[in-house]
Amino acid sequence: MYFNEQTVVFLDGEFIRASDAKVGLYNQTMHYGNGVFEGIRSYDTPDGTRIFKAKEHFDRLHYSAKMMHIDLKYSSEELEKLSYELLEKNNLKDAYIRPLVYLGENMSLTPTNKVHIVIMAWEWGKYLGDNMLKVCLSSYQRPNPKSCHVEAKVVGHYTNSILATTEAKAKGFDEALLTDMNDNIAEGPGANFFFEKDGKFVTAPLGNILAGITRATVFELAKDLGFEVEERYFKASEIETADTAFFCGTAAEVVGIEQFNDYKFPMNWEDTNARMIQRRYKLRVSKNEYENLHI
Ligand code: PMP
Secondary structure (H helix, E strand, O other), X not given: OOOOOOOEEEEOOEEEEHHHOOOOOOEHHHHHOOOEEOOEEEEEEOOEEEEOOHHHHHHHHHHHHHHOXXXXXXXXXXXXXXXXXXXXXXXXXXXXXXXXXXXXXXXXXXXXXXXXXXXXXXXXXXXXXXXXXXXXXXXXXXXXXXXXXXXXXXXXXXXXXXXXXXXXXXXXXXXXXXXXXXXXXXXXXXXXXXXXXXXXXXXXXXXXXXXXXXXXXXXXXXXXXXXXXXXXXXXXXXXXXXXXXXXXXXXXXXXXXXXXXXXXXXXXXXXXHHHHHHHHHHHHHHHOOHHHOXX
């Protein structure tokens, strides 16, 4: 699904076949989860293939690396250029791009200067599908910002996400919603969360969540449409008074939620402001020219 015999990846300065890539067994990322990555999308637009918010993603990769004491030698501009080359070599237009910075041999709990970078790309549908989701409150909390850098996209942090999604699916739900260490709602395992009440959106403030690039895009779209967005803490019980809700993320894009625990959101998705955001998001990424939109 992710690669075949023809697939090319960028690995440490060269474009090679994915099937020829070799990774050492003693690498620190595999043993201890110290590595950083990004999830980026490109879209087939009228102006050609365009990577959406490439700079923001590669700048976040740099931030994540810095927080983990990883020396990433490539600039954001270089990484963007390499990603376009990678798409071309794989004949990909609408694609998901995964840069992963992983470390070499080091069995100590210390940083290492053996830094590797791989960039992979594949075709990927919307991560959480196209249908409205059933979401449950997770028994897991997002990592405490005093135990790690939650605003960094670190490989090891995703064990928390895997536990939460696995638990939600075992209970018959599509996805989980996690709290922060104070029992406020934080985010999903791989997406940020918004609810809508009386036409206004509410979402968790930065601090205990990943600062989503899609979340920032939703803020831009909402501003443009004249919809208010409140960033504040809220508990799970408040969601059960909301009209609708959605997840947003690069892989998931904007996806509506029909149910939270036993509570079914009362508003028809098609009539919500969230649906307008979802529509605008699709146009924004596929045209890449927000100013030129006249819909
Ligand atoms: N939260 C988490 C935990 C995530 O993994 C992601 C996906 N990167 C997001 C939020 C959404 O971030 P973005 O919009 O930048 O993809």
